[in-house]
Amino acid sequence: MDVSIKAPAKINLTLDVLHKRDDGYHELEMVMTTIDLADRIDLTEKAAGGIQLESSSGFVPFDDRNLAYRAAQLIKGRFNINKGVHIKIDKKIPVAAGLAGGSSDAAATLKGLNQLWQLGLNLEELAELGVELGSDVPFCVLGGTAIAQGRGERLTPLPPPPPCWVILAKPPHGVSTAEVFGAFRQEKVEKRPQLEQMEAALAAGDFHGICQGLSNVLESVTLDQYPKVRLMKEKMQRFGAPGVLMSGSGPTVFSLVEQENAARRVVNSLRGFCRQVYAVRILGGLGEPNRLE
Numbered sequence: 001m002d003v004s005i006k007a008p009a010k011i012n013l014t015l016d017v018l019h020k021r022d023d024g025y026h027e028l029e030m031v032m033t034t035i036d037l038a039d040r041i042d043l044t045e046k047a048a049g050g051i052q053l054e055s056s057s058g059f060v061p062f063d064d065r066n067l068a069y070r071a072a073q074l075i076k077g078r079f080n081i082n083k084g085v086h087i088k089i090d091k092k093i094p095v096a097a098g099l100a101g102g103s104s105d106a107a108a109t110l111k112g113l114n115q116l117w118q119l120g121l122n123l124e125e126l127a128e129l130g131v132e133l134g135s136d137v138p139f140c141v142l143g144g145t146a147i148a149q150g151r152g153e154r155l156t157p158l159p160p161p162p163p164c165w166v167i168l169a170k171p172p173h174g175v176s177t178a179e180v181f182g183a184f185r186q187e188k189v190e191k192r193p194q195l196e197q198m199e200a201a202l203a204a205g206d207f208h209g210i211c212q213g214l215s216n217v218l219e220s221v222t223l224d225q226y227p228k229v230r231l232m233k234e235k236m237q238r239f240g241a242p243g244v245l246m247s248g249s250g251p252t253v254f255s256l257v258e259q260e261n262a263a264r265r266v267v268n269s270l271r272g273f274c275r276q277v278y279a280v281r282i283l284g285g286l287g288e289p290n291r292l293e
């Protein structure tokens with residue numbers, strides 16, 4: 001039997017770092033939402049017990065450093081599964097971009113193997129397993145729009161933003177999440193997210209309120225270390241995008257735009273300046289996903 005499953009990227013609408021914890025991780029408070037930029041995971045059962053992995057991207061590891069591979073290892077070990085699996089990752093989400101591509105592949109693998117091997121786990125149980133693989137995996141298991149607290153594992157679902165375009169610009173380099181957290185200093189933060197304001201804007205479907213509430217304290221690290229990322233953000237703002245923010249630890253910068261012609265203007269403004277530009281829709285039960293051609 002085969003299982004194919006979509007692994008969508010996320011963006012952060014807000015990201016606040018509250019403090020550093022005794023376990024070395026940072027206590028976070030963020031709002032995340034899934035977008036229609038997705039990898040595809042194909043799982044094929046193998047009689048022999050091993051895990052094999054292939055990917056369309058040369059940028060991801062093919063061994064147990066790959067989060068999808070580690071998800072399969074975790075499931076096999078925890079539930080004493082003797083069968084093996086071939087994992088094929090059709091990679092569309094840029095790697096080390098702040099878009100949780102690896103975490104989403106891991107979440108999709110957990111969900112797919114739950115189906116393939118009929119384990120009967122619910123989403124909460126899969127999310128609990130997911131946090132052993134990475135802080136963003138529980139959110140990727142649940143998807144939609146949610147507040148994520150703790151390391152990212154305490155999730156509270158929220159209504160999705162109203163339909164809009166998400167324009168993403170990804171510079172050629174990636175960033176290391178661990179290095180960004182390592183360089184983070186509270187005293188350098190100029191603007192902090194207002195969680196209640198973002199919750200109220202989402203509840204009211206208030207697109208402009210959502211744009212005004214976009215805020216990510218990790219910009220204080222990544223925009224300083226990578227001036228090109230700052231430039232990209234300024235360029236998007238200059239070309240009329242109402243809300244512009246860096247996602248996660250970066251370096252991807254996104255803007256939210258309501259109208260298609262305005263979205264095209266922002267995409268065109270980035271031509272010749274940034275090679276990896278995507279225009280996609282927000283996901284979250286709002287009808288069929290759509291793309292700008």
Ligand SMILES: C[C@@](CO)(OP(=O)(O)O)[C@H](O)COP(=O)(O)OP(=O)(O)OC[C@H]1O[C@@H](n2ccc(N)nc2=O)[C@H](O)[C@@H]1O
Nearest residue numbers: 024025026098099100134135136151177178181248249250
């Ligand atoms: C910053 C965020 C926001 O969504 O996303 P990305 O930029 O990676 O997409 C996430 O919290 C990232 O989650 P994820 O990429 O799963 O991180 P992990 O593998 O768990 O951790 C990588 C490293 O980041 C640091 N880390 C991560 C999460 C956290 N709450 N505190 C931390 O200090 C730790 O040094 C850890 O070793």
Ligand SMILES: Nc1ncnc2c1ncn2[C@@H]1O[C@H](COP(=O)(O)OP(=O)(O)O)[C@@H](O)[C@H]1O
Nearest residue numbers: 065066067095096097098099100101102103105
């Ligand atoms: N399936 C995967 N897809 C992408 N990256 C992966 C995967 N498995 C492991 N990685 C590693 O995880 C790191 C973070 O990648 P990714 O999840 O794409 O970014 P981010 O954490 O910034 O959202 C990269 O160094 C990459 O080598």
